[in-house]
Amino acid sequence: MMAMSSSATASNAPLTKRQRTSPYPTWFFLPAAIIYGVLFLFPTFSSIYFSLTRWTLFDSTFIGLDNFAQFFREPFLIQGVINTIIFALVTCTLKVVFGLGLAVLLTSDIRMRALLRSIVFFPVLVSAVGVGIAFTAMMHPTRGIINIALDLVGISGPGWLTNPALAIYSVALVEVWRGVGLATVIFIAGIMSIPQDYYEAARIDGASAWERFCYITLPLSRPATVTVIILSFIHGLRNFELVWAMTRGGPGFASDVLASVIYKQYQAGFYGLSTAGNVVLFVLIALMAIPLYIYLNRREGHQ
């Protein structure tokens, strides 16, 4: 990299005319920066102000931290924050466990590997609302095929989405079904980058399959693991489609997450409160994203 850029300056030297205007003009950033700045950055920063106001879109009254106070006082709003964290933790853990398991299975020497990979990955590309509706029907407490299948083996299945204590976990399971394919292909990429020599050496030394997994695959696919954890955690914190398609946050407020609270408060016309929810979501994600930024910069520094 260094050698390349120094040779570039060397060959640029004779071009006296071009020296003042770089062949890589910074105005190339401009169109993207305008769209991103106006439609993403500006609303993000102004949300900090609007979250401190009572807001009707036409005028806003500054009320200090009242929205946040309300956010952490109303039980159903706190429930939303807790559910968001539960949802992110559950989906993240299960995606790592099943994603790694599937990746090991799908890199092993089995038949129809490519087809199986496609089957596992395809749900990633299906509309979340469609998946949500399909699983809502399958999770019907009496007629749903999941509970009928469980009946066959003698288990009486729960009311997946009707039991308030269970609803958020059921939605989380569907999110795992939908998103594990992405985790799997990331793990597969990680496992494929491990040199085969290590496995051969371990095999010659008499390591069992389990030992090879624990001492080679697991430590050497760490970058993939970190990626999957961060990606699915942030995805879990932001999730809206599945919750909305499956339960609308119900029964009651039992499966509300931050994103659905934001939508409900917006619909109800509490724009300030809705924006405060958005700011709470920013903070939750920043708590996750800043360590990642540091980690990525450190990794780049090593190369």
Add this chain to the structure above:
Amino acid sequence: MIALRRYGLTVIAVFSTVIIFIVPFLFIVLTAIKDRTEAARLDFSWPTNFPVWENFWTVISTRNFMLVTAYINSTLITVGAVTLLVILAAMVGYVRQRRKGWWNGLVDFLVLAGLMMPPAVVPTIWLLQEIGLFATLHGMVFIQVAYNLSFCIILYRAFIATIPRELDEAAIIDGARPLDVFFRVILPLLKPVTVTVIVVQSVTIFNDFVNPLYYLPGNQNVTVQLTLYNFQSQFSTAYNLLFMNILLVTIPPLIVFLFYNRQIVAGMTAGAVKG
């Protein structure tokens, strides 16, 4: 013996994977081609008669051909946004990769922020209303560009790093201006990653539900994913129609996936690992 047992475990693992991932899709297809009473039972059974065409036609023609309008709208938004994304993200990725400057840290930070941070929805709605883009298709195009730029920039930047600088320099020595270098020399060379960006972003934007829900209200602006949401209440007793709708909405991504399987997987993993 151990080998046999491991073989058995693998077979069980493969078998359960197939069941878990295939059955929901079979369920969608089977329910979509049943008649109303059979579909209402929600069971996993072979239909006795196949009103495929009736279901299809009812779904298509409901509410004044809303699904057709939705397909047109979704296509317009997807094509517009993906075109802009390809050009704008390639420009940013190119200069970010080629030139050193104080802004690089800032660009990287903003890219990362765009990748992770959810948008502030209500302030965005307020802003869109102020500048007259609320509930318009072109407003939706710009929103999709703003939200998906980061992902595309990461893919382009990584790919441009593999293109030798000597190519740009040769063009510059020949007297090409920056715009010519970019559009005539670099952009054609980016074709492989451009295909990936187009495919991944088309599916993402086509499947997007949240952003149209917030920024694109109104029946004439409906998008494909919103039809599901609208029909969920209308077809609440007609599961066959609801599932036919899911099927129709799932077909475009399925077709794209059949043809561009490799690019999608490569693009999504590369974007994920780099970001």
